[in-house]
Amino acid sequence: MSLGKWIGKKYPVNVIIGMVITGVMLLLIVMSFFYTPYDITKMDSASKLAAPSLCHLMGCDNFGRDIFSRVLKGMQNTFVIALLTVIIGTTGGVLIGAFTGFFGGWLDEVLMRIIDVVFAFPSILLALVFVSIFGTGRYNVVAALGVAFIPSFARIVRGEFIKYREMDYVKSARLAGVGRPRIIFVHILPNTFPVLTSSVMIGFNNAVLAEAGMSYLGIGVQPPDASLGSMLSESQTYLFSAPWYAVFPGLMIILLVLGFSLLADGIKANA
């Protein structure tokens, strides 16, 4: 039996494509921590807006900086920000959701009202409020998006906890005298992982798109550091003469999101 046939049996084609794309993207991101072909801030006036070539795989920008190197660094920034965002969102969401879902009562009512209010706010808008108060920059973006992502996770986890709270095995564990923290974290929490995993991946994608959107608007990662969104913003001026400047950063965002969403679909189908 060939390898392809073996994989095809175990996973559907779209999941395999997702794995390959995500794998390549992660490799590039890991690589970017140690190596980029050029210094991302090094300007070379001779190669301003140079077309893609063997020297500059994705061409050069308006300052003559290597786009491939900047794309790598931008992906790294996007990835790290999205990851931190999801970590904040998930941790906060799990804590709030577990607490309110398990205990219920008036605290649940109040917290869920607040969550509903925040949830009604589009996450980018919330991040804009945050940035307008605390200023621009990557850590503010992380904090802003992280907070904005808490409600969606809290809702999911709360729903799951309400479901499991009433199950017989939880009731019998309570009768057997198992402590509440242990019931919450050992008996119930692991059961929410299948649902949580796919929402975390979808959340990651939303974080990538939100970060890109914010740095496109100029309130995310600040120059001269590279970010995919701000590169897209700069590239617009030179869209006609150097379309590759826009295409490559955009393509990378698409691939990053596409790979993850294919994987998330696969996980959802298996859950």
Add this chain to the structure above:
Amino acid sequence: MKYALKKFAAMLVTILCISFLVYLAFDLIPGDAALAALGTDVEPERLAALREEMGLNRPFLERYFDWLTSFLRGNFGTSYKYKLPVADMIVSKLPVTVIMALISFAMMTAVSLPVGIYTAKHSGGRIDRVITVVNQVMMSVPHFFMGILITYVFGMVLKLFTPGGFVSYKVDFWGFLSYILFPCVAIALPKIAMSVKLLRGSCIGEAKKDYVRTAYSKGNNTNKVLYGHVLKNAMIPVITLWGMTLADMLVGSIVIEQVFNIPGIGRILLTSISYRDYPVVEAIIVLIAFVVVATNFCVDLIYGMIDPRINVGAES
């Protein structure tokens, strides 16, 4: 009816909460209207006097209710930077953003409904498979990049519109529409993909349910089962998505305005953020939040009409 009233009350509470939180957040920032009016290098006595005069020394709650009542009357305060009433700055721009969001929304429903139903009906077929792949890719494209691609392909290569061009809806309404058409496509495309995917999956899921077998057993043909039975059930999650999408589109059009150089609310919001012109930011954010909350209220009402199980009041 009771359900509608309950939801209406919830909407009012939400609006109150949001306005309170936003006012509180902006109140905590150092700097206020008096400081903005006089500048930083001013003697403290004059500053204190102006604060007293503007009522900035009153208790927080009193100021909040003052602000809220005048906000509801359409007085959104005065811009720090331009010294103009915020309402005047916003009023002419708000329709641009709202119309863009509404047109995008209309595009989304008009396209995703037939396409979603078609792909569900012919799932597994060649066209369905092509659309599924296109969908998956489309969902991964950020709308502002979609906007850039559209600018390049339709604006620069095919020359179907002038990139960066704009005419106000007051001057030439049809010209205005022709300029925002492509931006709206950019906003709508990723959402179309999402809603086709959801509707297709929802229809296929519903079609496996027992009541569909009952419907066939009565002698219904496939179309009658689909339109008479499956669709209404399948629409329930789609309506939820659409409700959230309208809010997204409003914010999405703020970003898209930058791509296509359209002077809407987004432009003012971003410049105000960079100038720390808080009254403007505050007003725009509260206004958008109001629209979002009102949309959610409408979605809840539609929900109640479609799904009889909701009216009983069995929440969550």
Add this chain to the structure above:
Amino acid sequence: MLLEVKDLNIEFHDHDVPERVVHDVSFSLDEGEILGIVGESGSGKSMTAMAIAGLLKRHDVEKKGTIFFEGAELLHASRAQLRKIQGNDIGIIFQEPMTSLNPVKRIGWQVEESLKIHRPDMSRGERKRRAIAALSDVELPNPEQVYAKYPHELSGGMRQRVMIASAMICEPKLLIADEPTTALDVTIQLQIVKLLQRLNREKKMAVLFISHDLSLVKRLCDRIVVMQNGDLVEQGSAQEIFERPREQYTKELIDAIPRLEKLG
């Protein structure tokens, strides 16, 4: 003879190895008769019922043999031909009353649906009158109120009565009841069985009653078909089957009935 099933074979081809779920099954049903098909789950009894009702999935199923209903062949009939019979001459009710009704449509709408399809000339008022009559026929209290309700407002037993009313609205000659009582409480089960009995008597409607519960079948049916693993084990009058079962499997099934019920 109302219904004649001859050498019915059903094979599923959705997996690598074809799966034979019904094998050479033949039986017949007279007008106004109640025939019971008993067997454990996986015996092929429900698949037989689905084949008669024309509800087998079209893909991945290979079917052989013939099903004659009033002289017309059903098993290989076109979808359009089947649709004329479904809901009109053959009504069917299912095991899960909780999910067999459309949750977003009113009861009245769902009961009337077959009339709308098969009697398109009938006036609205007449349809409504008949639907309410059908609802009171299945012994639902306050049929006018039930008419305007949604499925989630009714109990399981009430929903099964609604299912029966909507299956009978066009006065079919055959009612297929596929495990109609399995999901219900014991007391409700008996009520439903008695209801079917009464409707059979009053409307001269034949019933094909499919169940794994021999005691219910004994109570209701004139004749019984026993199935196991897709094969027809034996058939005969209810009396014959219960008093002189020929096959070992039938004896085991009878022995498995709880004693108290056998006495009663």
